[in-house]
Amino acid sequence: GNGFGYGLVDPGNPHSVARTLSARYYKDGAEILVDRGWDRPLGEQHFDDPQNQQRRPRRLTPRECARLMGFESPQGSRFRIPVSDTQAYRQFGNSVVVPVFAAVAKLLAPRIAQAVARREADDNDGGCSR
CATH class of the missing domain: 3.90.120.10 (DNA Methylase, subunit A, domain 2)
Known part of the structure; x- marks a missing residue:
């Protein structure tokens, strides 16, 4: 159609x-x-x-x-x-449907926290980790 x-x-x-x-x-x-x-x-x-x-x-x-x-x-x-x-x-x-956006944000929050922690650890080690 x-x-x-x-x-x-x-x-x-x-x-x-x-x-x-x-x-x-x-x-x-x-x-x-x-x-x-x-x-x-x-x-x-x-x-x-x-x-x-x-x-x-x-x-x-x-x-x-x-x-x-x-x-x-x-x-x-x-x-x-x-x-x-x-x-x-x-x-x-x-x-955007608010409850859907909230659910996606809730799922992403731990991953974002991990990325921030990893970046802070890299900065403290002079970028030598990994």
Whole structure:
């Protein structure tokens, strides 16, 4: 395909997997849509059905994007988003997932400490170790 499309996320299914959040989400919000029970065959026959219109898929809010990227948890303190929705979608879409970054940093910390200790030992020995 051309790279465009959408993915429905079922909030009631704990095994539901979302597509990647991108910086262009603000343009159309079609990459990740939240399923609200829209009846597609009914929508194709009678698009203006008022009950079905209320169940149309919706895009994520900036706050939901922040949570997906690890900036806040529903139980935690609220993360202040001081920019427009458009800017928030761009910023969260360009971000690194915070918990993933923290896990990688935790794995790297011992290796960095070893490298620093080795360099300090080399400096103390006049660079003659190894």
